[in-house]
Amino acid sequence: MEIIIEPDAGALADRAAQIVFAELARKPDLVLGLATGRTPIGLYERLRTKPEAFADVRFFNLDEFFGLGPSDPNSFNAFFYKHLLNHVKFQAKNVHLLRGDVKDLEEQAQLVEDRIKVVGGIDLQILGIGRNGHIGFNEPGSSLGSRTRPKTLEPETVAHYGGSIPNLAITMGVGTIMEARRCLMLASGADKAEIVCRMVEGPIMSEVPATALQMHPRAAAVLDEAAASKLKRRDYYKWVFANKWRVGQK
Numbered sequence: 001m002e003i004i005i006e007p008d009a010g011a012l013a014d015r016a017a018q019i020v021f022a023e024l025a026r027k028p029d030l031v032l033g034l035a036t037g038r039t040p041i042g043l044y045e046r047l048r049t050k051p052e053a054f055a056d057v058r059f060f061n062l063d064e065f066f067g068l069g070p071s072d073p074n075s076f077n078a079f080f081y082k083h084l085l086n087h088v089k090f091q092a093k094n095v096h097l098l099r100g101d102v103k104d105l106e107e108q109a110q111l112v113e114d115r116i117k118v119v120g121g122i123d124l125q126i127l128g129i130g131r132n133g134h135i136g137f138n139e140p141g142s143s144l145g146s147r148t149r150p151k152t153l154e155p156e157t158v159a160h161y162g163g164s165i166p167n168l169a170i171t172m173g174v175g176t177i178m179e180a181r182r183c184l185m186l187a188s189g190a191d192k193a194e195i196v197c198r199m200v201e202g203p204i205m206s207e208v209p210a211t212a213l214q215m216h217p218r219a220a221a222v223l224d225e226a227a228a229s230k231l232k233r234r235d236y237y238k239w240v241f242a243n244k245w246r247v248g249q250k
């Protein structure tokens, strides 16, 4: 996993936006997997500065609460419209966000898995990490080969979202996430330092689903100093990033 350490949350968002815009320049009809949470909000603020860049983008996302429709302010659908989609140019036919307001979550899961195949796979998946090591809503113990499916949330996860949300969700699986061509993990703040250390330097295990990213051929973690503070090889990662090969280098 490539580790990029930035001074603070603002610089982290700048770096993440630079990576997303570079992907959009390479492929204007990018298949982009979105993530919710506090961490990517700064990234979405920066993406909104180029509203035309999203006209052909195909949008997917990681997860949604069971029973909540897009008009519910607690839904992740509402989050994406509020923080990104309401501010950029997009085509409705290109929005494939998971829906929680369906009778059959398994049917919804299969529908989105099929749509990912139809568009040729996810090009870039944005990710955050929960303090319990989850990616999407793949809670501790999730199979590292799991597909999109219904998932019961840990009480700590429900509490993180203010407590008044369902304890059932639908989430892209760890195996589904691992098939994205590129993964961009964002983590900010001292309360993530311990789990970031386990994700990057700990053993790969379903108890910490984010550790699966160690097996991904093209995953990067953009961290701020606080989130990186417990990494044993922090200085080494900085040295590698400062000295890495860059396109066009002589």
Ligand code: PGA
Residues within 6 Å of the ligand: 036, 037, 038, 039, 040, 127, 128, 129, 130, 131, 134, 135, 136
């Ligand atoms: P956060 O959520 O960005 O609000 O910390 C991250 C996550 O649970 O994936």
